[in-house]
Amino acid sequence: MRMVDIIHTKRSGEALSDEQIQYFVDGVVSGDIPDYQTSALLMAIFFQGMTKEEQSTLTMKMMASGDHLDLSGIPGVKVDKHSTGGVGDKTSIPLAAVVAALGIPVPMISGRGLGHTGGTLDKLEAIPGYQVEISEQDFINQVKKDKLAIIGATGNIAPADKKIYALRDVTDTVDSIPLIAGSIMSKKIASGTDALVIDVKTGAGAFMKTLADSRALAKALVDIGKDVGMQCMALITDMNQPLGNAIGNALEIEESIALLKGKGPADLEKLIVTIGGYMAVMGGKAKTTEQGQAQCLEVIHNGKALASFKAMVQDQGGDPKVVDDPKGVLPQATYRIDLPAKQSGVVSKIVADEVGIASMLLGGGRQKADDKLDYSVGIVLRKKIGDSVQAGDALLTIYSNRKNVEDIQKLLYDNIEISDAAQAPTLIYETIE
Structure with missing residues (x-):
């Protein structure tokens, strides 16, 4: 098999076989395929697209290229959430605490920001002492104890994606739906969760500027999740204006804490309660999304979600006094x-x-x-x-x-x-x- 033939197949608009995709992923990880040929195939995929089957195969081969977290030792349905990113999007931080307060384990592996979008890890690192890098076993133990941990990627998760993403960034192929879907889902599947809610942002501050593109990406992500047996659904939400009121790392932590005290912006609370309702159903704590949403509102306003957040901060080395005195700590x-x-x-x-x-x-x-x-x-x-x-x-x-x-x-x-x-x-x- 030759890489040039794989490039020709996709350039001609034909579907790649499982063997061709495997050859490509293996060559990227080993370094046997030079960057210029990888870039050529990425450009061919950008223009010719991929079938649903190709997308699933690419995702699974990228997932299998590295480590896979085994979270089977954590009791219950492990539920995670992913956002395609936006301005003021601190949703994951209070949402994870809300869902954990319902008794659902939330093992969340998040990323950093680049450009105009903020990263969950950057926001959490505004809390003095908070450690986003902990061992896999400590991660599992904390989720068992607190039902919650938010960390950066551990080990060698989806190394093929790391190399491919770096080339996508410099070849203007970032906004290819098959490549975005493969990148997101390969890491989420490798992270070992049972269920996933994806928040696909749309509008001026989002990766996908139009509703049609956002819908296509959301469908691709959900299709891949279902193909591998994961509970998976997506929401398409607005990013034509910032979410909430705060933009900036410490400011967004302060706003997250305010929300967990029942004093957050209305749009942020609505989004968290809506997504949390779906996560409650997936995690087996509610029979309907409406029941799940009511449960989310209850733990926000009775202090249980705030207690979950405080426990996570303390167990990951952060200063728990941030909950009581954000301005004095941040x-x-x-x-x-x-x-x-x-x-x-x-x-x-x-x-x-x-x-x-x-x-x-x-x-x-x-x-x-x-x-x-x-x-x-x-x-x-x-x-x-x-x-x-x-x-x-x-x-x-x-x-x-x-x-x-x-x-x-x-x-x-x-x-x-x-x-x-x-x-x-x-x-x-x-x-x-």
Whole structure:
């Protein structure tokens, strides 16, 4: 078998055989296939696509290219959640605590942020002492004890994906649905969970900008999950404006804690309760999603979810006092600068990805993978789409460690619009089960 023939097959629009996909994955991991040939096949897949069968085969071969976590020693149905990423998307952190408080084990392996999207691990590392890298056995023991752990990838999970993703990033093939689906699901299947809810973001601040592309990706992800016997469903949710109010690592932890005290933003609570309802059914704690959602609201407002979060923080080396005194424990920015509205009216547009870029430029995100983060900086929205505003009112507050933020202010003014009328966007568009 020759790599050039595999490239030719896909370039011609034909389906690759299981043997061809295996040869490709093996060659990527071993280094026998040069980057230029891997890149050529990725480009062919980008333009020609893949069948449902090809997608499943590619996912399983990438999953089998490395370690597979064995979570069978953890009693119960292990349920996880994945988001395709967005601005202000801290959902995983409070959601995991809510679901764990229902008695469902949540072994969550998360990632870091790059560019305008934030990473769950970066947010948690804003808590002094929190360790995202623990051994596989410690991970399993903690989930047994607390029903919850959120860590970075352990061992050698899906090494083929690591190499392929690096080339996708530099060959402009990142937004290929078969390649995105294979990347996400190979890691999730290798992580050993029994059930998975996927939050596919759509809109300006999302990876998928259109509802049609988001629907296609969600369907591909669910199909792969079902093909391997995993309980799997997806929601398509809005990312045309930031989720919640806080954008920035420490600020998002503070907002997560507020939510677990029953004082979080309405949109964030609605999303968490909705996703949590599905996870409750998958985990066998509720017969209907409505019953599961009611249970999620109950543990948010009776303090059980907050206790789950505090236990996780403490057992992963973080300062548990962050729950009682977030501002006293989390890093704080030197300057807080309001952005006043230039006119009265109704906020009609907040371009999510540009707000995320503004936070990144303050130091809250990475332009390169090895950039050092400033956990204290970011942006807190005071108004969202559909809110009325008077000239001079604060649209948002910039949290910065530099006094001069004229560049940030200009970027934000350019991406927030005020009109005579506007309606808040739909938060949850549809579910794919």
